[in-house]
Amino acid sequence: MNTNNDEVHLAKTCQHWPLDLAEKLLASPLPWSPPTYALGIGYIDNPKQPDQACDFFELARYVDGAYERHGEDSGEAWDWATSIIMHVKEGGSCEEYTTQDLFDIVFLHVRGERFSDGLIRSAEPMLRGIVREVVRRVYSATPPVFLTHKE
Numbered sequence: 001m002n003t004n005n006d007e008v009h010l011a012k013t014c015q016h017w018p019l020d021l022a023e024k025l026l027a028s029p030l031p032w033s034p035p036t037y038a039l040g041i042g043y044i045d046n047p048k049q050p051d052q053a054c055d056f057f058e059l060a061r062y063v064d065g066a067y068e069r070h071g072e073d074s075g076e077a078w079d080w081a082t083s084i085i086m087h088v089k090e091g092g093s094c095e096e097y098t099t100q101d102l103f104d105i106v107f108l109h110v111r112g113e114r115f116s117d118g119l120i121r122s123a124e125p126m127l128r129g130i131v132r133e134v135v136r137r138v139y140s141a142t143p144p145v146f147l148t149h150k151e
Helices: 019-027 053-061 074-089 099-113 119-138
Strands: 007-009 145-147
Touching: 007 099, 019 053, 019 119, 053 099, 053 119, 074 099, 074 119, 099 119
Parallel strands: 007 145
Antiparallel strands: none
């Protein structure tokens, strides 16, 4: 990855990326999604177990635009993301991908959770690895540049 051009476009309403929120999420073992619910069966996970779903969803909303960068709709964006997801899930490094691409994958999972209950829980180890890599980059000698929208 060329770190000289590692730019991240923040959502229109955001002025910074919440490093403190990312570190809080990583420090806790609590799940990053709400309990999984299966239609016709009920909850698969304990609905009373605490989780960090609200914080993880908030973190993901700081960066958006995955659909615009990787196709005009959810299907095209997921087509783009699939090879990266498979590479990382199979033990590949996140280092070769831009920070923006990593955030787009996080965003797609949060959006996908709305239509596929349990998506985040099934991908949480990978998502934690992605957020851990972004935090590492923020503290590196060549951190990503977070760009805000200018009205």
